[in-house]
Amino acid sequence: MKHLSVELSEVAVRFTTSMNDVVNHYAFLFKDKKDHSYKEQLEDFIAECGIKNQDFDEQTISWSTIRSTLVPANIFGESNPEKIYRLCFGEETPKDHIDYNRIPEQGIVNLFEIPLWVKSFFVIKYPRSIIQHEGSHVIRGIFSEPSFKLKTTLVIYNDFFLMCISKENKLQFYTVFDYHFIDDIVYHLMFTLQQKEYLKENGAIQICPGVGSSAEQISELQQKLQSLQDLKNATITVNTDFITNSQKLCV
DSSP states (O other): OEEEEEEEOSSEEEEEEEETTEEEEEEEEOSOOSHHHHHHHHHHHHHHHTOTTOOOSEEEEEEOOSOEEEEEHHHHHTSOHHHHHHHHHOSOSOGGGEEEEEETTTTEEEEEEOOHHHHHHHHHHSTTOEEEEHHHHHHHHHTTSOOSSOEEEEEEOSSEEEEEEEETTEEEEEEEEEOSSHHHHHHHHHHHHHHTTOTTSOOEEEEEEOTTOOHHHHHHHHHHHHTOGGGTTSEEEEOTTHHHHHHGGGO
16 A cells, blocks of 8 residues: 655645655755745655655645634534634635534544645645645544543644643643744643643653654754653653654545
């Protein structure tokens, strides 16, 4: 089975090809952030990676953006995506940029913004591709593993990060924060754990490099969390393959 995993944001893209035990990663930072230019840069990068003419059995694409919110499925069913999105994020997003993923295992819907160029490019390039918000993949990945004990998942991008907290087989917290410095991530994490009364509880924290993040950012965050007295009983790890593996759960 040959799988193509694509992690995409407005800043960067990462292609991962996997077949049996052979895995290859290709990453690229966008230089020009206009819709038509995104497509041109992607075309050039796919050719440069040598995967332009390759056939894949499965293609999954995750789109990451700071504008993502979870809605209970029963509330979502009584309204419509546009009204809920505008209530959360305002009026500036075009209607055709609003999309959602149902996550029935948790009884929730992930509502988010995605520009049209993403779908138009990948649907034409890979007609059988499955495009979802990365937060939807993350949630499925979290609950594909034992999830009774406290676990915090941090997905780090270039200037925002996703935080999910799970416990007792339920999603206890989900949101996306922007940040300027690694200390901002530490602050939001510690404040959230304190508010949820999880700060002194033994648990696990997994740091996942999102598309556009750097190895230096991930290393600095891990070191700072490991130095905190309040997290001395927490298991803190870096999971570089979490997003790719989570994508495979939606095919």
